[in-house]
Each structure stands twice: as structure tokens, then as C-alpha cells.
Amino acid sequence: MKKLVSIVIPAFNEEENLITIIDRIEKVFECLGYNFEIIIVDDGSSDNTINNLKNEIANKHHLYFIEFSRNFGHQAALMAGLNNANGDCVISMDADLQHPPEMLTQMLQKWEEGYEVVYTRRLPDPSLPFKKRKFSELFYKLLNSLSDVEIESGTADFRLLDKIVVKNLNQFKEMDPFVRGLVKLVGFKQFAIDYIPAERFKGSSKYSLAKMRRLALHGVTSLSIKPLYTAVYLGFFFSFLSLLYIPYILFAFYEGTEVSGWASLIMTVVFFGGLQLIILGFLGIYLGKMFMQAKNRPNYIIRSTNIK
Numbered sequence: 572m573k574k575l576v577s578i579v580i581p582a583f584n585e586e587e588n589l590i591t592i593i594d595r596i597e598k599v600f601e602c603l604g605y606n607f608e609i610i611i612v613d614d615g616s617s618d619n620t621i622n623n624l625k626n627e628i629a630n631k632h633h634l635y636f637i638e639f640s641r642n643f644g645h646q647a648a649l650m651a652g653l654n655n656a657n658g659d660c661v662i663s664m665d666a667d668l669q670h671p672p673e674m675l676t677q678m679l680q681k682w683e684e685g686y687e688v689v690y691t692r693r694l695p696d697p698s699l700p701f702k703k704r705k706f707s708e709l710f711y712k713l714l715n716s717l718s719d720v721e722i723e724s725g726t727a728d729f730r731l732l733d734k735i736v737v738k739n740l741n742q743f744k745e746m747d748p749f750v751r752g753l754v755k756l757v758g759f760k761q762f763a764i765d766y767i768p769a770e771r772f773k774g775s776s777k778y779s780l781a782k783m784r785r786l787a788l789h790g791v792t793s794l795s796i797k798p799l800y801t802a803v804y805l806g807f808f809f810s811f812l813s814l815l816y817i818p819y820i821l822f823a824f825y826e827g828t829e830v831s832g833w834a835s836l837i838m839t840v841v842f843f844g845g846l847q848l849i850i851l852g853f854l855g856i857y858l859g860k861m862f863m864q865a866k867n868r869p870n871y872i873i874r875s876t877n878i879k
């Protein structure tokens with residue numbers, strides 16, 4: 572009995588890429604001894620993604636789609652794929668061919684060797700815009716210093732998960748899952764493969780800088796409550812500093828020496844105003860997450876699918 576491999580591909584306005592990626596995946600599997608299914612999750616595209624897909628399905632028995640009722644985001648689409656995949660392992664990848672389908676062979680080989688998670692690490696890509704590269708570097712630094720779960724630089728959502736890992740991930744009932752973090756969190760035997768990402772095949776990136784910023788903040792606050800502790804430590808630190816400074820001012824006052832003040836006063840006010848807002852903001856984010864979680868709304872809504 573051949574093993575079944577599920578490929579999950581979130582797609583948001585990827586009409587120009589889908590047919591090509593399906594073709595390339597089929598080619599790869601021609602030389603491998605597996606059964607496979609491709610599950611495309613249409614994340615509320617406004618172009619022809621879903622129509623093209625439905626046309627393809629007519630003559631491809633291994634092709635499945637899940638159509639969302641609107642755009643719910645990449646992570647939600649990924650989870651929908653994991654929730655509905657039946658494979659002995661599930662491989663997630665992007666629709667834009669930046670994740671070379673030819674790497675599947677190597678990933679499957681590692682899986683056969685007994686690794687339950689085979690994830691990939693993107694090597695720094697010199698052709699990426701400087702702003703995005705720096706942001707990505709900063710993203711992982713910040714994420715790791717503020718979080719309990721270490722996420723290696725360059726890991727994206729291109730990975731193979733054994734069905735036992737998928738089963739465990741599917742049990743996480745959290746709002747807005749940050750899949751990258753959850754995969755680290757569940758443990759299991761993990762193996763990393765380095766690769767050089769290809770250029771996006773067609774179309775433009777669906778991740779604006781604003782979306783990346785949101786993902787970064789979300790990554791930190793959904794994996795740990797370290798920022799709250801940091802706030803407490805900062806509080807102690809500055810209280811201690813002020814304890815040293817207050818006697819100095821009192822002494823100067825007593826001596827009658829004039830303590831000049833405007834510049835330092837404004838600086839302190841501005842600095843601590845900012846610091847307090849940041850801390851308040853973090854508190855707010857955690858509170859907001861509790862609010863959203865309490866409502867227990869679904870992470871995505873499916874309009875139609877051909878998965879039974």
C-alpha cells in the first residue's frame with residue numbers, strides 16, 4: 572500500500588501561478604512511489620483563482636480545493652489545509668513557486684528516515700529588497716528575545732509534518748494560530764533543510780510591510796507572555812534609578828544650588844510617556860486576545876469544497 576502525501580497550498584489571488592505549481596508537483600511525484608493529493612485553499616481571492624481551480628478539478632482526481640467565504644489570512648488558510656488533509660504526511664508550501672517543489676523529494680526522504688517534522692530554512696536572499704531583508708532579520712531577533720519558543724531565522728511555512736504532528740496541531744483551538752510557533756511548540760523529531768528561495772513566479776507579494784508587522788507582533792504575543800515580565804523588570808529598573816536620583820536632587824535643593832530642569836524634564840516625560848504607552852499597548856494586546864478567544868469564533872469560514 573503506497574503512502575499518501577498531502578500538499579497544502581494557501582492561495583490568495585494566485586491565478587497565474589496555480590496551474591504551474593500543480594504541474595511541477597505532479598512532475599515531482601511521477602518519479603516517487605507515493606500517492607498524493609493537492610489541497611489548494613483559496614483565501615478569498617478576487618481574481619480567477621477558484622474558477623481556474625474548478626476547471627482543473629474536472630480531470631484531476633488528486634486535486635482538492637477549499638474556498639473561503641472571504642480573505643482570512645495565510646495562517647488561517649494553512650490551518651484549514653491541515654484540518655482537512657488525510658495524508659500520512661502533510662507538506663505546506665506557497666503558491667508562488669518560491670518554495671521549489673523539487674525539494675519535496677529530499678523532504679520525503681528525511682521523513683522516511685524517521686523525522687516527524689522536516690522544516691526549511693531560507694538562506695539570506697541577496698535579491699530581496701534591502702528593507703524586507705533587514706525587517707526579516709529584525710523580526711526573528713525580536714521574536715526570539717521576547718518569546719519562549721525559539722524560531723530560527725528564515726523558517727517560513729514550507730515544511731513537512733507527519734500525520735501525528737498534524738493530529739496534535741489540529742487540537743490547538745486558539746484564535747489566530749501562529750503556525751510556525753506551534754510547530755516548534757509541539758516538539759517531535761525535527762530536521763532543517765537550507766535552501767535558496769526562487770523568485771516569485773508571477774504576481775506580487777501578498778504580504779505588505781504592514782501585514783508583516785502585524786504577524787511579528789502576533790508571533791510574539793501568541794507564543795509567550797514575556798513582554799509582560801519585561802514591563803515589570805523595566806519598572807523595577809527605573810524605580811531603582813530614581814531612588815538614586817531623588818537624594819541627589821534633595822541634596823542640591825538643600826544646598827541651595829539651582830537645579831536646572833526644562834530639558835531633562837521634557838526628556839523624561841517624553842521617554843516615560845512612550846514607554847508607558849508601549850507597555851499599556853502590550854497589555855491591551857493580551858486583553859484583546861482574551862476577548863477574541865472568549866468569543867470562540869471560527870478562524871475561517873468555508874463557502875465550498877470538494878473534500879468529502
Ligand code: UDP
Nearest residue numbers: 581582583614644645648665666776777778
Ligand atoms: N496568502 C494567503 N492569504 C493572504 C496572504 C497570502 O493565502 O492573505 C498566501 C499567498 O497566496 C502565498 C503565501 O500565502 O501562497 C505566501 O504569500 P506571499 O508569497 O505573497 O508572501 P511572501 O513570499 O512575499 O512573504
Ligand code: MG
Nearest residue numbers: 665667669771
Ligand atoms: Mg512568496
